[in-house]
Amino acid sequence: MRFEAWIDEEIAQLREKGLERRLSVFSEAGGKIEIEGRTFLNFSSNDYLGLARNPEAISASRKYLVSYGCGATASRLITGTLDPHDELERVIAALKGYPEALVFGSGFLANAGIITSLAGRSDHVFADKLAHASIIDGIVLSRANLKRFHHNDPDHLTALLKQCPAGGRKLVVTESVFSMDGDIAPLAEITSRAVEYGAMVMVDEAHATGVFGPGGSGLIREYGLEDRVNVSMGTLSKALGGYGGFIACSSALRDLLVNRARAFIYTTGLPPAVVGSALGALAVIRKAGNPGAELLRRAATFRKRLQEAGLNTLNSESQIVPVLIGENAGTLAVAQRLKSKGILAVAIRPPTVPEGTARLRLSVTLDHSDRDLEWAAGEIIAEASGELGAREAYG
Ligand SMILES: Cc1ncc(COP(=O)(O)O)c(C=O)c1O
Incomplete structure (x- = not known):
């Protein structure tokens, strides 16, 4: 027997429960990215302040790379x-x-x-x-x-x-x-x-x-x-x-x-370049004063819009805004439909969250403008409410 037989079985079980995960490869990171020439709003990045591609952070990183080497x-x-x-x-x-x-x-x-x-x-x-x-x-x-x-x-x-x-x-x-x-x-x-x-x-x-x-x-x-x-x-x-x-x-x-x-x-x-990028990012934050305040303002407006449409954002008070769907397959389906519209909102499922609480985890970042967020909220409301409504109607 192939030694992988038990592995195949475990993966098949995950697939059956809607819990199989796969790696996706991207050509860019951050809150707004291009995929095959199309722009996507990425709500699954933790680059809250948009610093991963900040020129000052990159230049600090480069400086330390050149001075101290790769490792x-x-x-x-x-x-x-x-x-x-x-x-x-x-x-x-x-x-x-x-x-x-x-x-x-x-x-x-x-x-x-x-x-x-x-x-x-x-x-x-x-x-x-x-x-x-x-x-x-x-x-x-x-x-x-x-x-x-x-x-x-x-x-x-x-x-x-x-x-x-x-x-x-x-x-x-x-x-x-x-x-x-x-x-x-x-x-x-x-x-x-x-x-x-x-x-x-x-x-x-x-x-x-x-x-x-x-x-x-x-x-x-x-x-x-x-x-x-x-x-x-x-x-x-x-x-x-x-x-x-x-x-x-x-x-x-x-x-x-x-x-x-x-x-x-x-x-x-x-590695020195990684340390340099953190020093660069911290310097950008120091200069900006309190960039988190603007991020939290945008996130609050976005969350309010979702809540007013009846979606459950749990007790979110931060830039992380969950939208509870509950069931794994339905959450995956909503994420898939949003992707087709240019919104990346990865479905978070057990064991990352408790059983029965599958959700979209939406991270607002400073790469998302107020207009982006207003548009995305409309699409998310349509898809998530549609899914929840269908579940209620058909049990
Ligand atoms: C609450 C919390 N602690 C720790 C970590 C781990 O941090 P890192 O990604 O730097 O390993 C994460 C990130 O996944 C996290 O969300």
């Missing part, structure tokens, strides 16, 4: 920490309002490296039910006891903290802006409950960095929680348009990570 050539602890890494960490620490920062190979690696350094077999990690896969994988890798609290529910978190047996460290983890729902965590409340029960607090600001807070610093800073949130995690791959992850934290925690975080130690440092 860091070693892991950060050996000889892979170059001036650009040091510079980027200083800039991130200042932006986030923490004493220090440490850059990881990606946001995924940052979450894995941080959580495994803070918690071990006899410890307890409390994570929001909708926490990103990289947070969950970090907890699994840490071997700590995982307890999941109901989404954005400080009371359930408190109940779990109360039940937790004595002994061992406790860590509470949440996102500030949730990646698939676009809603915002009650950070002050969650933090105060965690502190009350002696737990450390970690907040993933992947989707808030660059968008929320003064100068794009994120929600921890907007709410003034820097002294109470021990781990401010973020990524360079969303609003900053590049690649890489980071933590902003105390100097003691940074020292611990440099010594313990295997996802930091046993991998090559980020």
